[in-house]
Amino acid sequence: MSAKRSKAVERLIETALQAQKRAYCPYSRYPVGAAVLTETGRVFAGCNVENASYGLAMCAERVAIYHAIAGGHDAIKAVCVVGAAARPCGACRQVMFEFSSKDTALYLVDLHPATGRRSVLKTTVFKLLPMAFDPLASGLLPKNPRNLLKRKPSRRGRRRPAARHRRK
Numbered sequence: 001m002s003a004k005r006s007k008a009v010e011r012l013i014e015t016a017l018q019a020q021k022r023a024y025c026p027y028s029r030y031p032v033g034a035a036v037l038t039e040t041g042r043v044f045a046g047c048n049v050e051n052a053s054y055g056l057a058m059c060a061e062r063v064a065i066y067h068a069i070a071g072g073h074d075a076i077k078a079v080c081v082v083g084a085a086a087r088p089c090g091a092c093r094q095v096m097f098e099f100s101s102k103d104t105a106l107y108l109v110d111l112h113p114a115t116g117r118r119s120v121l122k123t124t125v126f127k128l129l130p131m132a133f134d135p136l137a138s139g140l141l142p143k144n145p146r147n148l149l150k151r152k153p154s155r156r157g158r159r160r161p162a163a164r165h166r167r168k
């Protein structure tokens with residue numbers, strides 16, 4: 001598409017374009033494709049998956065991110081979203097933020113359904129979600145939230161923070 005983009009980013013965009021074709025969206029008829037490039041150089045795809053019970057629909061971005069997490073890669077270098085007007089919803093912005101750094105790039109590919117013409121907008125996850133909910137980094141989270149429930153703390157129950165917080 002553009003000579004200015006790296007091979008890894010071109011592969012990311014191509015993966016999202018292919019994933020859009022696999023969207024399951026018989027209710028909205030609005031196919032979305034997404035792809036995540038991890039800091040380890042892996043690419044994971046996602047598409048929106050809807051359900052007859054409408055509220056169960058899952059956005060393409062979250063499918064791609066959860067795919068990466070399930071594959072053991074929780075540090076995101078770039079995300080690509082493809083749609084007729086690709087703009088991640090608020091919920092997806094918060095989920096992207098959880099696994100992003102300040103430099104995590106976001107490529108928004110608007111694909112005109114009739115003409116096939118596309119435009120690519122580059123931004124960052126942090127720009128799209130200023131003042132994100134980030135209790136781990138801000139120290140707002142109680143050291144051991146289980147204390148609030150007056151239960152004995154369990155080591156097994158403690159979750160591992162995402163890469164963004166581990167790097168500090």
Ligand code: THU
Nearest residue numbers: 028030032048059060087088089
């Ligand atoms: N959708 C996404 O996959 N990503 C977004 O960021 C916005 C919306 C999906 C959800 C639903 O299947 C369809 O688009 C219409 O809202």
